[in-house]
Amino acid sequence: MPAVGEQFQFQRLGYFNVDNDSAATNLIFNKTVGLRDTWAKKEPKQTQPAKQQPTPQAKKRKAIDVIKQLGKKYTNLPEAKQQKVKAEIQTLANDVSYEDLEPLFNTAVKKVGTRIAVALTLKVLLDNGLEKNDSIDTFIATAKTDAHPLLSEVANQI
Numbered sequence: 037m038p039a040v041g042e043q044f045q046f047q048r049l050g051y052f053n054v055d056n057d058s059a060a061t062n063l064i065f066n067k068t069v070g071l072r073d074t075w076a077k078k079e080p081k082q083t084q085p086a087k088q089q090p091t092p093q094a095k096k097r098k099a100i101d102v103i104k105q106l107g108k109k110y111t112n113l114p115e116a117k118q119q120k121v122k123a124e125i126q127t128l129a130n131d132v133s134y135e136d137l138e139p140l141f142n143t144a145v146k147k148v149g150t151r152i153a154v155a156l157t158l159k160v161l162l163d164n165g166l167e168k169n170d171s172i173d174t175f176i177a178t179a180k181t182d183a184h185p186l187l188s189e190v191a192n193q194i
Contacts, residue, residue: 102128108149128157137157145182148182155194
């Protein structure tokens with residue numbers, strides 16, 4: 037029989053001492069130190085309601101930001117890819133306001149791709165009922181006389 041106070045380790049449970057009331061036919065052990073159970077910690081997390089994921093719209097970038105990004109590389113793309121990007125810009129343009137677009141009218145001359153994207157977006161806005169103003173007329177006139185043939189071609193379609 038184990039002696040009173042003798043210590044044992046029960047694997048995967050912890051450390052125990054033999055109790056004073058223990059007998060040869062009735063062993064009593066008192067837990068002194070429990071072992072960490074990493075599985076026990078994981079189970080409650082699985083039963084808790086899952087955290088809400090951000091909505092797809094919250095993850096999305098603003099349409100005008102995507103249009104600017106697409107425009108940056110527009111002139112370096114092969115023609116087939118340009119047509120695909122053009123269609124994407126035109127679709128995104130439906131989610132752009134004039135207030136978002138107007139600051140891009142003064143984009144630097146060397147950023148022709150961005151100016152093409154702005155012209156494509158402007159055409160969609162005008163087709164959707166936006167009324168022309170002096171800023172729009174100036175942008176279109178400047179774009180029509182631009183040295184880059186893609187920009188002048190898009191401007192002539194507006």
